[in-house]
Amino acid sequence: MIVAFGTYDTGRHPRVGVLVDGLRAHGYTVTELDRPLGLSTAERVRMLRQPWRLPALLVRLLRCWALLVGDVARHRRRHGAPGAVLVGYLGHFDVVLARLLFPRTPVVLDHLVFAGDTASDRGARGLRVRLLRGLDRLATACADVVLLDTDEHAALLADVAPARARRGVVVPVGAPRAWLDAAAPPRGHDGPLRVVFYGLFTPLQGTDVLAGALADALPRAASHAGRPIEVTMIGAGQDLPSARARLADVPGVTWHGWVDPAALPALVAAHDVCLGIFSATPKGLRVVPNKVFQGLAAGCVVVTSDTAPQRRLLGSHVELVPPADPRALADRLLALADDAALAAARERAAAGRDLVRPDVVVTPLVDALRTRRVTP
Structure with a gap:
């Protein structure tokens, strides 16, 4: 069993749904433990670029995390430990919680967006970008597998977090059914x-x-x-x-x-x-x-x-x-x-x-899971 975990929102960001559908098409049982944060990509980036907004983000995030902790406890009582945990898109913070809750389980982070790169693309400079690159390094350090959507983003992972470059797996974005x-x-x-x-x-x-x-x-x-x-x-x-x-x-x-x-x-x-x-x-x-x-x-x-x-x-x-x-x-x-x-x-x-199609684009992830003995 694989647990899809985090504060993602498949309505706003369908990528996680593509991964889940693709894994299911390959025979995996996937359970979603998801408490959507309710913020768009633009709102999250704006909060990261404007520090005075961070307390509101923190309060909302902690509320979702408290619910997720309860979800994980109930899931573990019923099903035991999962074979792997998939942390959904924009999971820079969620992956830290996943690592704490599943210390001996392979954690897969869908890292389509580098926080520092996105903030720089939208005009941020200096200390803020450096801090956000630090967040990228922390997030990728908590994952055993880091999903990127292009070879160019895989090269960016090697630049931002050289020690984690070998964890990168390229999985194209794909389209929902x-x-x-x-x-x-x-x-x-x-x-x-x-x-x-x-x-x-x-x-x-x-x-x-x-x-x-x-x-x-x-x-x-x-x-x-x-x-x-x-x-x-x-x-x-x-x-x-x-x-x-x-x-x-x-x-x-x-x-x-x-x-x-x-x-x-x-x-x-x-x-x-x-x-x-x-x-x-x-x-x-x-x-x-x-x-x-x-x-x-x-x-x-x-x-x-x-x-x-x-x-x-x-x-x-x-x-x-x-x-x-x-x-x-x-x-x-x-x-x-x-x-x-x-x-x-x-x-x-x-x-x-x-x-x-989801089952096609997810094939490199399936291969990465099988090398870690995570099979359907």
Whole structure:
């Protein structure tokens, strides 16, 4: 038996659900001991960057931990010790508690986000970044296996915590089953090209690049006799005001705040094209975002930046454009408004859907567990 443990929230961060579903598909019994903290990634990072917010985080965290301690005690009485403990995404603090509660059990930490790296990407500098890198070192020291999503993040682990580099296992993000189930047959060619972007409006996303591309592509599409382009923009974040200002006078753009996670797969699947990330920031060059996997799973053509990890994992199935290049992105969207180009891109995308399934992406974790004699 494996215990999935922590304060994660699969509604906000579906990665943990992908791992759990994948392990179950390989025959493991997985029990979830989860008390969601109720904070988004942006809220957690903001608290870490603004020390005066930490007492509120600590109070909420201790309340969740008290419940988890009781959950673990009851679980141990009924089932004994688990074969392994999986600490969910954003578990920098939770893994410390897991190590204390399960001192002789293999602990797996899903470390997709390095606290220091994320804070630096969002503008933090100096002592705060150094302290957060210390938190990354503490978290990885408490784990026997550290899950990363790309080879680039595995190299970052070796840089931040050299002594823990051998604990790293690369497991791509993948997509929940709900996204695979949401895929619909391709729409006909008689309407506009429907494009969707969703996520945090942060430097990692490259939403300034995206806004520039849309401000170029949509008027050009409208001025020709071919297919127009309509874009749905979903989410919030620090770069949202500038993106909205750039696109204020551009027709064909619809804006939404956060969409309920249960409704998001079907909403995305109703579009032809799902947009990924487009920045050239250091972090933007190291990640493959959720939306790339989810867009493929939902049956969309995915357009994203041509970076080493994205090209390596899914390059033959997604449409790649140079990072931080609004003109190239605009030209690619205009090209996809052609029926033949869109049909060919759909074929490439469909051939990659199996690669994002939970049972496929979790295979390296299964191998790591078996080397530690943790079997179904």
